[in-house]
Amino acid sequence: MSYLQTLRTEKLTKTYGEKTLFKDLDFIINEHDRIGLIGTNGSGKTSLLNVISGADHDSTGNIITSKTYTIGYLKQDPELDEKLTVLDAVFAGSQDIFNTIRRYEQMLDKYSANPGDSKIERQYLDAEAKMNEENAWTAESDVKTILTQLKIDNMHQKVSTLSGGQKRRVGLAQVLIQSPDLLILDEPTNHLDFDSIYWLQDHLAKYKGALLLVTHDRYFLDEVVNNIWELSFGKLYKYVGNYQDYVSQKADRVDREKESEHKKSQLYKQELAWMKKGAKARSTKQQARINRFNDLKDNVGNLQVDKDVDISLGQQRLGKKVIKIKDANLRIDNKQILKDFNVLIQGSERIGISGENGAGKTTLLNVIAEKIPLDSGIVDIGETVKLGYYTQQTEDIPEDKRVINYLSEVGQHVTDKDGNQVSVTELLEQFLFPKFMHGTLIRKLSGGEKRRLYLLKLLMQQPNVLLLDEPTNDLDISTLTVLEDYIDHFSGTVITVSHDRYFLDKVANRLLIFEGNAKIEEHVGKFTDLLNAQRNAKYAKSNSKKQESKNDNKSNEDVNDKETSKKKLTYAEQLEWEHIEDDIDKLDQENTKLQSMMVENGGDYDKLADLQAKLDANKAQSDAKMKRWEYLSQYLSD
Known part of the structure; x- marks a missing residue:
């Protein structure tokens, strides 16, 4: 990694079709900056990352760096060679350190085969000097350490056999080993378990270069970043501090802007009254006042801020009997998911489901939704239950249908908890779709905007039992805040599968933890309290093992020394x-x-x-x- 480096932009602008994602952005990223980039889905976060990294060439403006400046970029869908093994895929990147390692290995093989060739010897020494210069000697062991921490144990497994989540972890390992001047990460915590997230937090805390990341994990932002940049309505707002600091500072900014807008509005009304009276003479002083009126007219009413949200929809009555699962057994692909499993879920409960990947969390939701039958046992759903199931895969949405027409299939309006009718237009605005987007074709929406639209359609159907499967993977922080507020006022039952610590702390107080092999532990309380207790237990156990290992090593030192000398x-x-x-x-x-x-x-x-x-x-x-x-x-x- 080079030193004392910065990245600077001038008038960075990106349009997508008729929509301007951002315009005339000027900013500097210094070498020790830790920046969290946030904004609603469709605001242009990933587009901005693509532009900065050089992956997008359709923007305008300038990006200014030194010739030696390096950028590492983890995309949401890493590009890996399916034919390679995990280890080879990590080293297959085009970055300098990977080229240096490959060059050294090639010259070492040649030099070993031709020790008397002076030309090859010079090439070998040059390759070795390059290894020293980039400190690349420990790269392979570093990669293995990173992959192990990210729970990729079989490093000789073909990439083609990996799940989507595993591929993301391999991509993360590839970009972390590069140690570039600027590390760009798009949703790095997706598909990571909690041990890996904690490890990544510690790893990034020690990172020497600059960091720019997009994530929905608000606890991760609190631990990792020292600046929050918010992309909103094409502008970039900068806040010093972590996520908690941002929430406070943004509230102050919005209040100031509203106060300024109010003063402008009052002044405009005064000037309008004066203009209506008519100016009999056109003196220079009066003409200046007319010009000021025209400026005010152009600028009043243009303030764009996030609106206060209060989605309190009505719902059907939910009886005492909600969901009862008794003596449930289920095996899929020779893997035991449920074994003699029993659970009783009552009205107004908030259940959080988390744990090992592939252990059956989504399967349990599918069992409740009667999409997967049990091998044996009973699933008893109450007669008054009306399920709303937010799945990981969005339903097929007609791409050529307009946003407002898609929701109108449910109805032109819905009823809130007080019996008042709320129009589709009002709901769209409350769910962060401004008026100018209501007639937009769905195919022009970003992936995150489509997910938000799908969620709104689900809530419009006014379920009284809500199943949420990993909602934080695709929804931005603003939408999650809206959803959390909705759940807080929701009188029905909510069952959530998630790995998002912040979200689970907000929406769940009873937990089902899937530990694999049909082992499911139940806990009451906050999710982070459980995680902290588990981490403390692991730490104590690890210290005990280290002490035992020290004692064993003393008796093995002589044997090891003899083996080394051979x-x-x-x-x-x-x-x-x-x-x-x-x-x-x-x-x-x-x-x-x-x-x-x-x-x-x-x-x-x-x-x-x-x-x-x-x-x-x-x-x-x-x-x-x-x-x-x-x-x-x-x-x-x-």
């Missing part, structure tokens, strides 16, 4: 050993010289920054050489 250096490693100490001495001498030059140029910031960058790079090489010296020295023959 190994010998390869021919290429022997050549490397012969000049490695000279290389270290040379680097130390250069470092001393650089430090002297920094003292001499203490008043020249640009020169000082350049010297510091060279010194940091040299120290990294020196540290890598010392590690390599320690590694090679243990295999020397007596």
Whole structure:
């Protein structure tokens, strides 16, 4: 990774069809920035990431960086070669570090086969120097560590056999190992379990470059970022701090803008009254006032802010009997999902379901919705129950139908809890679809906007039992806030499958945790309280094992030393050993010289920054050489 780098944009603009996603954006990303980018679905977040990363060439404006500036980008759907193994796929990237490793391995093979060829020897030494320069010696072990932390255990498995979630984790490993100047992550926590999310939080906290990420995980934002950028109505608003700081600062900004808009409106009314009286003479002073009136007329009423939301729809009466599952057994593809499972779910309950991927969480919702039959046991659904099921896959939506017509299939209006009629137009606005979008063709919506429209249609049907399957995977933070508010006022039963800690804390107080192999544990309370208790238990257990391991290692040290001494250096490693100490001495001498030059140029910031960058790079090489010296020295023959 290069040092003291920034990325700057000038008048960055992106249009999609007739819609301007953002216009004339000017910003700077400094090397230690941790930026969380938020905004409603369709506001242009992913488009902005694509433009910054260079993946989108249809925008206008300038992106200014140094020639050495590097960007790593995790897309929501990583592009991986299906024919490769997991490990090979990670190293198949086009980034410099991967090219350096491949080049070194090629030259090492050639040099081992042709030790007397001076040309190949020079090429090998150049490749080795490049490995030192980029500190690439530990890349393979680092990748294996990252993949293990992301719960990819079989690294020789073909990419083609991986699930969508596993492919995302491989893509995440590929981008993390690059250590670029700017790391861009689009929904990095999707498909990660909680251990992996905690590990990723710690990993990013130690990251030396800049970070720009989009995520719906508000706890993750709180832990990782130091700036929030909000893309709203084509503008970029910047807030210093984490998500909690953003919520407070945005509220203050909106209040200030509303107050300013109110003052403009009052002044406009005064000027309008004056204009209606008519100005008998057209003096310069009066003409200036007329010009001011015209400016006000153009600017009043243009304030665009998120509206206050209160969706309190009516619903059918829900009796005491809701859902009862008794002695349930289910096996799918030779995998036991439910075994003698019993649960009673009553009215107004808030059930959160989480746990291992593939353990059967979605299957349980499908059992409740009577989409999958049990092998044995009883699913008893109350007679008054009206299910609303938000599935991970959106129903087929006619792409050439307009937004308002799609919802009108349910009805022209619905009834709220107070018996008042609410029009489809009002509901659309409450669900973050402004008026200008009501006649938009559905095919022009983003994927997230389609999911939001699908959710609104589901709620319009006024269910009294709501099943939600991973709603946070596709919905933006603003929509999730609306949904959380809806659930808070919802008098029916809500059953949610989710990995989102913040969302589960907001909408659930009774938990079903799927641990795999049909083991399902029930807990009462907040989800994060349960996670913290589990982490503390694991930490205590890990410390106990480490102490046992220390005791075992003491008795095995002599045996290990004997086994190590039996190994010998390869021919290429022997050549490397012969000049490695000279290389270290040379680097130390250069470092001393650089430090002297920094003292001499203490008043020249640009020169000082350049010297510091060279010194940091040299120290990294020196540290890598010392590690390599320690590694090679243990295999020397007596």
